[in-house]
Amino acid sequence: MSEPPIRPHSPDGSVLQQRPEKKPRLESSLRASPDNKMLNSDNTTQHGSVNNLEADTGLVIQQATAATKVKNTSRKNKSKHKRMVPEPYTTEFVVARDAALLLGKESVDRASADATDWNAPFEPREEVELVVSCLSSTGDSLSLAPSPRKPWVVVTPLALPGERIRVRVYRHARLYSYADLLEVITPNADWRDMTRVQCKYFGKCAGCQYQMLSYDRQLDLKRNVVVKAYENFSGLSPSSIPVVRSTIASPLQYGYRTKITPHFDAPPKKAQKAAVKPTVDSMDRPDWLRIGFNRIGTRQVMDIEECPIATPILNETLGPLRERITANIYTYKKGVSLLLRDSLEPPPSETQGEPPASFANADSLSVALDKHVCITDHKGSVRERVGDKVFKYTAGSFFQNNNSVLVPLTSYVRDAIFQSSTSSISSSLRPTHLVDAYCGSGLFAITLAPHFDKVTGIELSEDSIRCATHSAELNHLPPKKCTFMAGDASNIFATVQGFPRDQTALIIDPPRKGTDEKFIDQLLQFKCATVVYVSCNVHTQARDIGMILRKSEMMEGQRYVLESLVGFDLFPQTAHVESVAVLRLV
Numbered sequence: 057m058s059e060p061p062i063r064p065h066s067p068d069g070s071v072l073q074q075r076p077e078k079k080p081r082l083e084s085s086l087r088a089s090p091d092n093k094m095l096n097s098d099n100t101t102q103h104g105s106v107n108n109l110e111a112d113t114g115l116v117i118q119q120a121t122a123a124t125k126v127k128n129t130s131r132k133n134k135s136k137h138k139r140m141v142p143e144p145y146t147t148e149f150v151v152a153r154d155a156a157l158l159l160g161k162e163s164v165d166r167a168s169a170d171a172t173d174w175n176a177p178f179e180p181r182e183e184v185e186l187v188v189s190c191l192s193s194t195g196d197s198l199s200l201a202p203s204p205r206k207p208w209v210v211v212t213p214l215a216l217p218g219e220r221i222r223v224r225v226y227r228h229a230r231l232y233s234y235a236d237l238l239e240v241i242t243p244n245a246d247w248r249d250m251t252r253v254q255c256k257y258f259g260k261c262a263g264c265q266y267q268m269l270s271y272d273r274q275l276d277l278k279r280n281v282v283v284k285a286y287e288n289f290s291g292l293s294p295s296s297i298p299v300v301r302s303t304i305a306s307p308l309q310y311g312y313r314t315k316i317t318p319h320f321d322a323p324p325k326k327a328q329k330a331a332v333k334p335t336v337d338s339m340d341r342p343d344w345l346r347i348g349f350n351r352i353g354t355r356q357v358m359d360i361e362e363c364p365i366a367t368p369i370l371n372e373t374l375g376p377l378r379e380r381i382t383a384n385i386y387t388y389k390k391g392v393s394l395l396l397r398d399s400l401e402p403p404p405s406e407t408q409g410e411p412p413a414s415f416a417n418a419d420s421l422s423v424a425l426d427k428h429v430c431i432t433d434h435k436g437s438v439r440e441r442v443g444d445k446v447f448k449y450t451a452g453s454f455f456q457n458n459n460s461v462l463v464p465l466t467s468y469v470r471d472a473i474f475q476s477s478t479s480s481i482s483s484s485l486r487p488t489h490l491v492d493a494y495c496g497s498g499l500f501a502i503t504l505a506p507h508f509d510k511v512t513g514i515e516l517s518e519d520s521i522r523c524a525t526h527s528a529e530l531n532h533l534p535p536k537k538c539t540f541m542a543g544d545a546s547n548i549f550a551t552v553q554g555f556p557r558d559q560t561a562l563i564i565d566p567p568r569k570g571t572d573e574k575f576i577d578q579l580l581q582f583k584c585a586t587v588v589y590v591s592c593n594v595h596t597q598a599r600d601i602g603m604i605l606r607k608s609e610m611m612e613g614q615r616y617v618l619e620s621l622v623g624f625d626l627f628p629q630t631a632h633v634e635s636v637a638v639l640r641l642v
């Protein structure tokens with residue numbers, strides 16, 4: 057089967073795409089995050105506050121009501137609608153909240169009262185013209201259904217505010233429907249410039265959403281995502297939320313991604329049977345074979361031979377790797393997710409099989425600074441430099457995927473710890489101890505260690521802890537200054553009881569699902585002077601910060617205040633934003 061015909065860009069710069077049939081699915085809630093982790097979905101029990109938050113803000117609570125109503129209908133409908141209720145803090149949850157906000161509380165309440173909130177005003181696969189109202193925090197556009205239809209939102213990728221678009225609706229949820237963009241009839245000339253697009257798959261591949269925008273515009277949009285997350289998900293009063301700073305740019309806006317994970321499906325059964333030999337000549341590439349990334353809104357793999365946001369060495373490696381896979385495709389019985397990770401070339405002592413010097417130091421690694429290699433083995437070793445520090449970690453484990461922004465990020469966190477913007481830190485209370493919770497391979501602990509007397513990190517992955525400990529050695533950080541332990545983040549508080557609390561800073565950098573109440577309760581008992589919360593999901597961060605601030609109101613004498621908020625652009629050309637929140641004990 058060949059690719060469906062696709063015309064990526066019309067002469068006037070509008071985006072045109074023809075969509076293949078979709079599998080029934082929960083597209084957005086299963087959408088991969090920029091670092092290709094599936095979005096999390098399990099916070100309801102640990103944060104019993106999800107429902108309280110909904111009650112506070114008044115809109116999404118209606119969704120739970122509707123889902124409950126659905127329970128009383130037929131079994132078929134029940135399962136169908138149940139699938140549509142988004143898990144808290146997933147992409148779909150955020151879209152649902154944004155759609156409800158666009159409709160307004162009155163419309164939402166009316167639709168709930170009439171029990172019409174699941175009845176979309178569209179025929180199956182209907183084509184309609186819309187005018188885009190705004191962007192959701194997911195990067196998708198939101199438009200109101202044209203009158204005389206009832207109040208309803210249409211979620212469409214790749215369209216911009218003010219644009220007149222033609223779409224085809226394909227799936228419905230509560231009070232909103234998803235649609236494919238067929239045509240941009242009237243582009244937003246201030247925002248859209250298709251000559252900026254650097255990837256021929258833009259508009260089809262699910263990876264990027266913003267290549268048609270100026271970089272300044274992308275940064276503004278990301279700032280707004282942080283603003284909205286705290287307005288809608290923290291449950292905090294506006295007076296407790298500082299003005300969100302301008303998003304900090306990535307030095308590289310293309311060629312920055314140090315890890316990509318293209319994938320491919322196993323040969324279809326029929327093709328396997330028909331294959332006369334296990335290998336394929338390069339001229340004989342089967343047309344069902346696609347090695348690449350998912351098509352927007354589907355789990356269909358697109359054949360992609362180059363990704364302009366990936367680093368040069370990853371693209372140089374992708375071509376030959378694709379050829380090797382193609383030649384041996386019939387030997388694969390299952391689909392495969394490949395790993396390509398950018399690494400500094402190993403020092404000669406390691407490549408020549410000599411045992412590495414026990415303290416092979418940062419300087420010896422710097423010899424290889426300019427030469428990059430691509431690691432494709434999940435268990436292989438990756439070397440990466442951040443400022444004057446070097447890291448060695450396992451290719452399959454977590455490490456931030458945009459090296460160019462890591463010096464600005466770690467420097468910002470360091471400055472936030474040492475320079476309070478709202479109160480002066482007296483020299484007698486200068487931070488001397490650092491706790492790095494969810495430390496991964498030790499990025500923050502190791503880069504910031506020179507500024508502290510003692511640093512300790514905790515992380516669930518034993519392999520990452522082994523790598524962090526080794527990287528500390530590589531950077532001449534002795535164990536009495538820098539230690540790492542494997543375990544649940546909340547265990548850290550038992551081991552740092554000897555740290556002077558008013559001179560201790562805590563960094564939290566959890567996965568997308570955020571931290572948990574057990575961790576927050578212990579943090580509040582520990583009462584360190586500064587908390588810096590780094591997050592790849594600003595919505596769970598807002599929820600957690602809201603909880604920390606509210607609970608800290610009940611502490612005697614002191615409480616935490618949210619001193620600053622800023623987004624970092626770790627993934628240019630995408631809608632993703634990393635968020636850094638600084639809390640101070642006052």
Ligand SMILES: C[S@@+](CC[C@H](N)C(=O)[O-])C[C@H]1O[C@@H](n2cnc3c(N)ncnc32)[C@H](O)[C@@H]1O
Nearest residue numbers: 454456494495496499515516544545565566567
């Ligand atoms: C977003 S990464 C941050 C890693 C590191 N701070 C960095 O920037 O490279 C989150 C890390 O938290 C770890 N993790 C997840 N759940 C954890 C838990 N309950 N306790 C400790 N670490 C956990 C993951 O293994 C992952 O390495």
